[in-house]
Every structure is written in structure tokens, then in C-alpha cells.
Amino acid sequence: MIIEYDIKYKKELLELGKKLHDNFNADFNEYTRCLLYIYDNTLVGFITFKIMYEKCEIEDVYVKEDQRRQGIGKKLLEEVEKYANKCENITLEVNENNINAIKFYESLGFKFIAKRENYYGKEDGLLMEKKIEFNVLAIETSCDETSVSIVRNGKEDVGTIILSQIDIHKSYGGVVPEIASRTHTKNITIVLEELLEKTNMNMNDIDAFAVTSGPGLNGSLLVGVEAAKALAYIYKKPLIPVNHLSGHIYANSIEHELVFPLLVLLVSGGHTELIYMDKHYSFKKLGGTLDDSVGEAYDKVARVIGIPYPGGPEIDKLANIGKHTYDLPIPKDDTTNDFSFSGIKSAVINLVHNEKQKGKEINREDLCTSFQEVVIDILIKKTIRLAKELNINNILLSGGVSANSLLRKNMKDICDKENINLVYPSLKYCTDNATMIGAAAYYAYKENISANSSLNTNPNQKL
């Protein structure tokens, strides 16, 4: 049986420890810890280790000679891994001549990384490292995509499944919440099974379950939340609730190292926000839309000119072949950090109706170009101005609209000119997906964010 250090074993521990080195002591605290292996009320082995932020260092491991070759050392090291699940790695030093110990550590996944000269008197020490793998199984069902993903250490997309409902909702001209919820319920275990098959993993390989708890459509969110809670309960693993917006931001961390402080322009179907981050998982909203989100404006403009749902990508496509010929008002062109897109949306609707009444045809390509240029210009203008005001050299685009080609191109050009680092996600991580939720969950967990079986959805959750 492995237990945390108990003072009643102090004398026995010191006796064993002194066999390793003379300066062994039993002064443990919140950083330096000790686990004891007790058999028949007797101390037969121990391990001491230090956890400092993202590092875990093994200091001493000892098993009584007559108790060796029974897997006690292995069990002690495996137990330390549980304590170190928020660390990036576990390191230890071993005498280079202690071949048995080196082989033992290698069998547990430790690898040689450096030599330490004369670490053991006249003998050298080997520094060995084991990378901690923290696999999060994430579920995202906030709108019309049933997505599950396994993400390792907040970065590696081990495997992702996205079951899009676009074809179902297309015929209704937009997402029908009740149909979205029904479809998630129907597909949730199917996508989970597909994910495990794709990654060749099983639930025992998973260290935590994460789920989008909001914002989003409540009925849709509920399916993901119930599934994640059930899995966390069954496998006795942490449950990490993730804000969908933080997921969009952390879609960037899959392929880029986030450098702080940074300014996020979050643009999606439901949100248009400027967010300041000075460290991981710290969000401060500095501005946002006062009415429609930019994605909403795209979808409504698309509908009025007869482009089927989802209209954003098609407007972007048509805008690339049209000309800026229609004079549209620049939305909220002022010194605030806020946006407003209902005015330009109404202007487009009025323009289309007026032209129709005059019996004139609207040039869809030209209208798309005119609309897109005005909208993207104001997004870029306000983002760059705020970054310069705050002296921030890192801008991050996120959300579904960050897939927009003009936004990417023009923002890149301006950032290059202004010497600002710009990152944006690959197109596949721009739209809703569970990979971004798994990435965000890793950092949320490091900030001690977790939930239990009573977790509920929050459709209006703020960052």
C-alpha cells in the first residue's frame, strides 16, 4: 500500500534514507513530498520528489533489498506520475554505472537527456527525463457540429471527429436548435466510438474529459455536457468545463506557441470581441459588438442576396471576384473598441430592396466585395489601433470568421508593416471543433478549473 508520508514512519524512513546518502532528511513540505510503501505495517520503500510549477524532479527512490523485484519501485514511480499530471515532465539523476537502475528507468519511459560530471563523487550522473502525456478527450456540441477529439498536452491533435449537421439545417435556412439537439443525441456515442477506433486508444488512456459548457444552444450543449460528465464519472477522471470562446482562442495553440501579452480578435457567428491576455487562461474583454456579430451580419446579408446557409464562406468567395462599387456606411468608425454591424446589414438589405423596386439587378459579386471590404477594414483598423495603444506585439485571430481570406491577408499585411506578430488557426480549426476545446482544457486544468457531476450548461457564458 502506498501512502503519503506519515510521521510515525519517520525513524524507519531516516534509516532507509541514510543508506542512500548521509544528508537524507525527512523535512517535507508542499513542494518536496514523500510517498511510502507500507507492507504489513512496515516501511519497505519510499520515493521523494519535488513539484515546482511544470517540473517534477525525483530525488530519492529506495526499496529494501529483500523486497526488490516485486514491482514496488515501479508502483512508487507510477504514483508520482499521478501527482505530476499537471507537469510537463519528470526528471531524475542516476549513477552512470548503475546499469540496472538505468534499465529500470528506461523500462518506465525515461530517456537520457544529459550527463552531469562528477555528480556522484568521482562518478558521473545521467539526467533522465520522462515527458508527461496528458490526454484530454474533448466534446464540443455547442451548435450544429458533433465533435470529439483527443488532444495531448494541449497541443497535439491525436485525433478528431467532426460530424457536421450543415446539410440537415441547410434546407431550413439556418440552424434549427431542436433538430441540432436531436442529431447530437443520435450521434454522440457513434462519434466517440469512431474517435477511439481512429486513434487506436481506449478510455483508460484518457487523463481527463473536457466539454464545452457554454455559450451556445442550450439543448445542444446539454448532450455534450451529459456525455462528458458520464464519462468522467465512469472512469473517475477530472471533468474540465471549457468556454467555447476560449476554445476558439486556443485553436491557435495547437500550431503556435502563444506569446503574451496578446490581443485576440474573436470573430464568429455569435461573437465579435477584442480580448486581452497577459498569460494563459486569463481573458479581459476590451471591446465587442453592440448588436450583431460579424458572422451574423454575413449570414443575414447572404440570405438577402439568395446565398444558402452558411453564407459567410460564399460571400468571401464572391467578394474575391467582384469590385467595390456599392457605397456602404463604415460601421461604427469611431475611437472606441466596440463594433456595430446592424447598420451595415440594414444598409445592404435596403439597397437590395431599393434596386429590386427600381427593377434593377444587384451585382452579387460587387455587393459582396463592397460589404466585405467595409466590414473587414473596420475590424482590422480597431484591432491594430488598440494593439498599438497597449503596446502589444502579438495579435491572434480566432473564431469561424478568422477563416475569411480578406481578414487574414489584410491583417497579415498590416501586422508585417507594423512589426506585429500575427497568428491565426489553420482553416480546419477555425470552425467549431473539439480539438480547440481539448487544447483550452489543458490550460484550464493547469489553472485548477474542473467540475463535478452537477455541472450544468450556461448558454450565455461569458469569457
Next chain:
Amino acid sequence: MKSLLIDSSRNNKSMVSYIKDDRLLFTSEVYVDKNLSSSLLPSVEKCLSVDNSDISLLDKIYVINGPGSFTGLRIGITIAKVIAWSLNKKIYTISSLFTLSSEKNMYDYNLSILYDKDDSAYFGLYNNKTTIFEVYSSFNDVLGLINKEKINTLLINTDDDNEYLDEFIINLKKNINTVSKNINPKIDIFNIIEKGNINGKINPHDVNPVYLKQIEVEK
């Protein structure tokens, strides 16, 4: 043999029962509407804690698959199918209408009514444990379906004694000798489980709510 029965089909009352062999060990009732998500899985945990059992030791899961509260059904069914799928447990579904008629009685037929709105309700007609039909209908239209059966005695089981019911009973009595009503009927968990066994085990992927009623866009 350890079994769990989950019923989250009602708007304001959900229930999780834990059964060991032929003994009901515990029932956790949840009287909430909007916060069902916060309470249903904790109810499962509460049930299993009575004998310190682990969820992995369950043998069977029974879940009420509707009709009823759309959201409630999805919460209960998602929990049930995820447990059954991930732990490879047998899962069975039973209609919420059958639960209303689950108590044994001497009548030839039992009619369950879950009132919805206006003159419409969910109706389930049973002859012992055989389902004759389950439909969403107006009180008037369902008469035709009931009259197709040769019924001598009928017990109506419902939670809602409303204005449509008395007129409905008068109409039924034109063709049926004895019609009685049973308001707020008792639930017989063991009959519900037996009905689940008769229905047969289902692949967890195929366990889905039975809504019966179309939503506006489907019409």
C-alpha cells in the same frame, strides 16, 4: 444482477432507481425542471452509493425513451447510452406511456394519456404488456384507433384530470362496457423492467428519444 432505471421523461419529476436482483435498493427522485442536468447524474451516483457499488458493476440499464419532455429525455438518454456504450452494458428502453399503465389491474386494456396542450395528448394503449399503439393525437382522433379494438373493460391512467377527459370517457363508453379513470397511477418498477426485457436489448447507438410529436419545421 444490478440494474439501473432512468426516467427523465416528465417535465418536473425525474427518477433513478437502483435494483439488485428482485429488490429495489433505492430510488432517487428529482423534482426540478430547468436544472435537471445538475441533478440527474448525481442521482445515479446517489443510488449506487447505497451499497458502495461501482458503476462498472452494473449489469443492465433501463431507460424511459419517451414521449415526454424533449430536453429531459435527451439528458437521461445521453447518460444511459454513454454508460451502456462505454462499459458494454445491456440497455433496454421502455415507453413513458407504458410506465403510467405499469401497475397490475384487472382491466382488459389500459390506456395511458400524457396530456400535452389544447386537445392533444400522447396516448398508449396496452393489452397486458402488449403495446397496441402509442401516438400523439387529439382526443377526438384517437377514438377511432381505440374503437378498432374489441375492448370490454378499459382503465385510463393519467397524471392530468383535465376538461377533455370526461367528454372523452363519455365517447369511449359508447363502445366499451366499463371505462374507469386512474389519476396519478402508481408505478410498478418491476413491471417496467419486465416490459424492457420483452422489448429486448438494444445497441446503445440506437437508443434515442421517441418524440412521437413533430416539431413545427418538420410539419
